């Protein structure tokens with residue numbers, strides 16, 4: 001199953017095919033396995049601080065760790081660390097990724113929405129490197145996490161765009177805005193309004209194209225965002241229940 005999903009990811013994206021895929025099933029000394037529908041690895045955990053460190057290092061998620069290991073996981077010595085498909089695709093092509101961010105740190109950039117119209121992954125003959133959230137023109141776009149503005153300008157195709165740099169080499173991108181409310185170099189806090197929804201650049205209607213990247217490598221935003229009832233379960237690459 002994991003191999004199939006990875007094959008789809010590797011086949012779908014020019015990014016993922018740039019480096020030949022090796023069929024290794026380990027990260028360092030850790031063996032990648034399936035457990036309760038998740039892909040990840042088993043590891044020994046000494047205490048809560050150690051577990052937090054492991055979760056950050058492998059871009060995992062405390063909520064998923066609890067989901068897999070139960071609420072009393074803190075007292076366990078051996079825990080299963082679930083990994084996201086995009087994280088696995090990253091390490092397959094580029095090697096170990098050391099993040100210091102964690103999925104619990106990201107919030108949805110639009111407070112109120114009812115659906116995601118285009119998910120991350122293969123779309124016709126191209127690869128959609130983010131998700132599309134439809135919203136009316138002028139709807140506030142909020143910073144998904146604390147960060148620094150590294151791009152705040154008009155870009156071809158993406159229209160008025162803001163990129164934020166976060167700790168752990170994580171970057172979020174907000175595209176097709178009608179208006180930008182920050183400037184490059186600004187420090188922003190999670191939830192701060194940074195732009196307004198629009199349809200600038202190559203866009204067919206008012207929506208936010210939202211990306212989460214590790215450096216410049218596109219990750220599935222749904223791996224990092226809280227569960228939202230407006231998102232179809234089949235839009236998640238990962239099992240969520």
Ligand SMILES: [Zn+2]
Nearest residue numbers: 130131132209
């Ligand atoms: Zn899009």
